[in-house]
Amino acid sequence: MRGSTNRGTIRRGRVALSAVAVAVCTITALPHGAASADSGDAGGVRQTGVERVSVAAEGTQANDDSSDASITPAGHRVVFSSYANNLTPGDTGRNEEVFVRELATGQNRQFGGYPLAPPMLSSDGQVLAYLGPRFNNMALYQHHLSVGWSAAYTCSLRSCEAAMGSNDRHQAFSVTFRHPETNQRIEVSNPDTGGLQTVDVIHNTAPSRPSISSDGTRLAYQDGGEQDVFLWDRADNTPAGPIEGPGKAAELVQLSDDGNKVVYRSGPDTYVHDVASGTAAPVPGVKGVAIDPTGRYLLHTPSGATGPAPLTLRDLETGTDETVTDRPASAGVDAVSTGGRHVVFESAAEGIVPNDTNGKTDIFLRTLR
Incomplete structure (x- = not known):
């Protein structure tokens, strides 16, 4: 699964749609001779521990806040948003x-600016997508990272x-209708027919968090x-x-990448619903944040946490x-790679890695095994 919960939920107040145009594709290419890791685990075995991701190639720390990180199932690419202008050569924007x-x-x-929701990578890591303003509308921008x-x-x-x-052909869009309608329609692209299948969310006036x-x-x-x-x-x-089940309020967290597990929260607990059996296993007293692509590893914070924890x-x-x-x-969905090997997260805390002196929110990668 790519995208749910925070991912795809519009962040309000960041930019006025009618006043901004987006650069469709501003790319700083890999230097000559640099490998493009399209498979495997980041090109080799990483040491267990934690490292900072929101840094320039030579190790310079970001000069502004970074957020909204996710990692591919293979653990070879991380996508994030940042206000920093020193992460790629020649970036002078703010x-x-x-x-x-x-x-x-x-x-x-580096890609175009003004993301209105956390950016996404396809499961194979080949396609980047993010929502952004386009004249007076909103658009989904896509970039194929290898083909170009x-x-x-x-x-x-x-x-x-x-x-x-897994790629640009497998997508879901949730379109919110306003006056006079208050329901939503989710459009799912069908690569077999080239068309769309639609799902009406009859009661929804809040984000539907498609996953x-x-x-x-x-x-x-x-x-x-x-x-529900x-x-x-x-x-x-x-x-x-x-x-x-009936009579129980629930909040969706994420559908696993293999489509076999649905994570949701209800009250102080988290539940992992098995699609094949139709049963849900409770994970008491924790707030589920994300699940790995296989549905085995659950990232969580203490129950009741409403901020960084x-x-x-x-x-x-x-x-x-x-x-x-x-x-x-903090972490979002798609924060865990296959087998729970890697977790990406953001934090403004000092001391996670040595020489963190920028006083900004940074992106970190924890390698566990």
Whole structure:
């Protein structure tokens, strides 16, 4: 799954849509001879521990805040947003921009500015996408990181959310309707037919948080009006749910990349719904944040946390926990690579790595195994 919860939820007040135009593709290319890691684990085995990701190639720390990081399942690329202008050569702007970091080389690639939601990488790591303003509309900007093509698709006049599967052909758009309607429609691209399948979210006036599997066959979403979580299957084009059962409020966290697990929160607890069996396993007393692509490793914070808090990774098969960071931190969906090997997070805390003196929110990568 690529995209859910914070990802695809529009951040209000960051930019006026009618007043800004976006540079569709401003790219700082990899230096001559640098490898493009398209598979494997960041080009080799990384040492366990923590490192800062929001730095320039020569190690210069960011001169402004960074946020909204996610990592590919293979653990070879990280995408994030930053106001820093010293992460790539020649960047003189002071607006928020999107950066893709090749972990094998330590090189950053810079893309157009004004992201209105956390940027996304497809499951195969080949396609970058982010929502941004386009004249008086909102658009989904896409860049293929190896082939080099770029595109912009207008998706709404007012508000839009998006999620992406294994590549640009597996997408979901949630279009919010306003007066006179208050419901939403989620549009799922169908690569088999080249068309769209639609899911009406009848009661929704809040973000639906679309979360799509890597193959595009399953979609989880939130009906904010009724506080329910539903699962849609492309095969029969019929939503199932609410998966949390009757009379129980729930909040969607994420659909796993393989489409087999749905994570949601209800009250002080987190639940992991198994699609095959239709049953949910409770994870008491924790606030689920993200799940790894296989659905085995759950990233969580203490129950009731409403801001930065310590992050812990739980192996749902063994019930054991590993500390990601004991400092106040935040993470979004797609923060965990396959097998729980890597976790990306953001924190303004000092002392996570040596020589952190910028006083800014930075992106960090924890390698656990």
